[in-house]
Amino acid sequence: MKLGEKRLFITISAGGLVLLAIFIAVAWYLIAPRLGEFHADLPGVVGVAAGVAFFVVTLGLGLVAVSAVTGQRVLFSQRITSTVVRILFPLVRLASAILGIDKDRVKRSFIEMNNALVAAGRDTLRPGTLLLLLPHCLQATTCPHKITGGLIENCHGCGSCVIESLLDVARKNGLPLTVATGGTLARRVIGEVDPAAIIAVACETDLTTGITDSYPLPVLGVLNERPHGPCRDTTVDMTRVRDAIAFFAEALGWAPDERESSPRTGSPDAEGSQEDEKERVWTRVR
Numbered sequence: 001m002k003l004g005e006k007r008l009f010i011t012i013s014a015g016g017l018v019l020l021a022i023f024i025a026v027a028w029y030l031i032a033p034r035l036g037e038f039h040a041d042l043p044g045v046v047g048v049a050a051g052v053a054f055f056v057v058t059l060g061l062g063l064v065a066v067s068a069v070t071g072q073r074v075l076f077s078q079r080i081t082s083t084v085v086r087i088l089f090p091l092v093r094l095a096s097a098i099l100g101i102d103k104d105r106v107k108r109s110f111i112e113m114n115n116a117l118v119a120a121g122r123d124t125l126r127p128g129t130l131l132l133l134l135p136h137c138l139q140a141t142t143c144p145h146k147i148t149g150g151l152i153e154n155c156h157g158c159g160s161c162v163i164e165s166l167l168d169v170a171r172k173n174g175l176p177l178t179v180a181t182g183g184t185l186a187r188r189v190i191g192e193v194d195p196a197a198i199i200a201v202a203c204e205t206d207l208t209t210g211i212t213d214s215y216p217l218p219v220l221g222v223l224n225e226r227p228h229g230p231c232r233d234t235t236v237d238m239t240r241v242r243d244a245i246a247f248f249a250e251a252l253g254w255a256p257d258e259r260e261s262s263p264r265t266g267s268p269d270a271e272g273s274q275e276d277e278k279e280r281v282w283t284r285v286r
């Protein structure tokens with residue numbers, strides 16, 4: 001059981017719910033006399049409705065937190081999980097802005113929380129295409145080749161940027177790979193490919209937007225690294241990309257080429273070590 005960066009999102013969500021409760025109570029106190037002028041029972045009905053809605057969201061946060069921390073899905077579907085997170089996220093942004101918490105830290109916490117929920121919902125994944133979605137800033141600024149918008153095959157594999165390694169891992173695993181210049185192109189590609197799941201590499205802001213825009217489609221977010229500042233000659237930890245591919249491969253029952261040498265059947269010991277490896281992959285993804 002590991003809280004890690006997820007702790008921040010859960011803590012701010014809880015704080016945001018306290019603020020929301022205060023807001024609801026004050027608003028109800030102020031408007032109750034007006035409502036009473038329409039009907040004597042109306043203040044009570046509105047108060048109970050607001051209380052029930054608040055209870056449902058609080059329960060949702062509790063269950064989402066349990067799923068993320070234990071790695072076990074406790075909500076009925078990913079759609080419900082997504083809806084709870086969708087409701088909580090604006091609340092978290094508002095509460096963190098009021099408390100002056102660094103925006104990128106909150107977004108990193110959200111991404112880790114999302115990844116944990118995708119891992120917890122592994123039994124709900126539908127078979128289908130796994131899309132590798134990359135930002136244009138991974139390409140070397142000195143590269144003369146256009147690789148965006150379905151032109152990834154134009155990459156000459158010179159090794160000057162991480163695109164070569166990403167293309168190699170995508171080919172070995174038979175995954176479609178797209179380098180998108182922005183959200184509009186990314187959405188168009190998702191519409192065309194209709195993937196069952198996505199591995200997205202991007203910065204905190206783009207990943208957060210992409211993940212929430214794609215709900216309830218499962219998206220594992222991998223943060224890029226920015227040794228030269230934002231949006232320019234960025235890179236990504238290939239181990240994290242391979243872990244994400246291995247997670248979906250294990251969950252969907254196909255063997256990533258990277259692991260062809262690992263036996264998938266055999267002695268009980270071998271099966272035991274496969275289970276151990278599977279658990280390690282899920283833990284790393286979470």
Ligand code: SF4
Nearest residue numbers: 143155156158159161
């Ligand atoms: S690896 Fe591909 S995208 Fe990167 S600089 Fe070389 S040719 Fe360009």
